[in-house]
Amino acid sequence: MEKVTTLSTPHIHEQPSEQPSVQRKCVDPIINTPCHLCPSSSTEHHIVHETPSSTDATPSLEPSLSPVQSSAPASTSITSSHPMITRSKAGIFKPKHVADLSHLSNNGLLSALFATQEPKGFKSAAKDPSRLRAMHEEMSALQRNHTWDLVPRPANSNVVGSKWVFRTKYHSDGSINRHKARLVAQVYVDDIIITGNHDNTIRTFISRLHKEFSITDLGLLNYFLGLKVTYTKSGLFLSQAKYAHGILVRAGLLDAKPAATPLATAECFTSSGSPFPDTTLYRSLVGALQYLTITRPDLSYAVNQVSQFLHAPTLDHYQAVKRIIWYVKGTLSFGLSFYHSPTPSLVGYSDADWARCIETRRSTYGYSIFLGGNLVSWSAKKQPTVSRSSCESEYRALANTAAEIV
Structure with missing residues (x-):
């Protein structure tokens, strides 16, 4: 029996350390095709299935440099003279929370x-x-x-093992x-x-x-159904590092090179293409990634995209799943931070990408809701109907966010 009394903020993406590129192409052992991230005209290729050096043999839980430790020069504040009233001019800012992951290094x-x-x-x-x-x-x-009670087996009945x-x-x-x-x-x-x-x-x-x-x-x-709870001076930190490690093992990508982002910026998926031969593996990996989004809101949009093709995945869809897992490889220690807040304000943010689906022309929207500065609800999904303008899709996203808050 376990007790916990507090909850609640998202993390900031850490940039995985850069790996030296080599002039070799990677080949997927399951589908026996070159990696889609390695264009034939490029002299640099990602090695995703080779065994790395001894220092990379196990996934690192050490966090990257935090913004406080960064040696980059501070950005210069620029004030716009344009008469348009923006959210920043009105003093409206989305909360920026830096998750302190250093407590995981010696846990x-x-x-x-x-x-x-x-x-x-x-x-x-x-x-x-x-x-x-x-x-x-x-x-x-x-x-x-x-x-239980031992009884004669009923006729014409299946016995549960x-x-x-x-x-x-x-x-x-x-x-x-x-x-x-x-x-x-x-x-x-x-x-x-x-x-x-x-x-x-x-x-x-x-x-x-x-x-x-x-x-x-x-x-x-401390640990429940794949969720690790770490108590900090200011609150809680939730992560699924052990569960994420299991996904890497299941996909056979434990030694893969990490990716900087879970999805390419201009990535657009369609239902056409060469079918992926192992649909069971595809559904298993996507289902596992869906559970991982419990503490990883940064994966929500990418996982939503690949979840739309569970019925008939293609090779391109599987490559997208692999890229998400490569990103997870470099961010195993990411999670959600929850802090005590003196002002329990409820704030929601929404956004929409008009006509994102090139086949149905339906828009994709997302929202995030903060309670006392702590992220408590988030989502990224396709809108059920076609919006005739970007303004309409934005208002639909706003209405769904308001409904979630209420």
């Missing part, structure tokens, strides 16, 4: 999560005495709570709390989060749960 829990390899089944877990003890405890608890699921629970410093083993069938709900601002009410609720179920209170929330 024991995050290091332990990357080093852990959970057993995939009973045979591998049975070789570990601590896992065996966890399985015995699970069976004893199931029998003690009368979880079961499997063992193994997890390792950690303390906030990265040390192992205990090994868990669960025998699950179809629906698996194990951990829950209790949050609130009244400690006595939380303690009373946990005490009532203890009387009804066999539960363990794990204290403050």
Whole structure:
């Protein structure tokens, strides 16, 4: 059982360090075609499947230079003399939050999560005495709570199978709390989060749960369903570095060269093109990236674009998915920062790209909503109808943002 009491700001994109280019073309091992980022006329090519030097063998969690540490000269303030009244002249600015990622560099829990390899089944877990003890405890608890009754198998009925699921629970410093083993069938709900601002009410609720179920209170929330919670002096920092690392492993791009952006500026997708042979892989990777947007609003637009072709992806669509993953490779430590705010103001921002889809001429819009300066809601999607002007698409985006705020 885990408790957490506060939430809430987005991060600033960190620029991955530059890698030296070499005069070789990369070839995708799945589709056996050259990388679309490597034009034939160019003498520089991205190497995306070669094993890098020893210093790049594992994904780095070290943040890049923060704006405070940057050696670049400060920009000169320029005041426009144009009579037009702009938002900046009126003192209206979108919040700019610099996420301090330096606390992740020596984080024991995050290091332990990357080093852990959970057993995939009973045979591998049975070789570990601590896992065996966890399985015995699970069976004893199931029998003690009368979880099931042995009955004759009903005729003409399908029997739901079961499997063992193994997890390792950690303390906030990265040390192992205990090994868990669960025998699950179809629906698996194990951990829950209790949050609130009244400690006595939380303690009373946990005490009532203890009387009804066999539960363990794990204290403050540290890791839950792929989300890592780091407590800072000013609030919380949420990240999915471990989950993002798993996407790289699944895609076979753990040693790929990072990309600076998740999507090219002038990228336009169509449904035509050579079909991608492994649609299951495509849907699996896109689905994983969708879950990653829980703490990565910078991926929302790019993931929305590739999600529109799940039914029939092409090679170009798969290349776009790979570019998103390359970007994730260089930004594993990115996440959301939430701070305590003395002024809980609610502010929303919206934007629209008129007729972005060249096939349907429908516009794409996005919004971000801040509560007390903390990013709490965001979205990027295609508008359901065609707008006859850019002004109309902007007003539609504004209306959707207002509806989300209300």
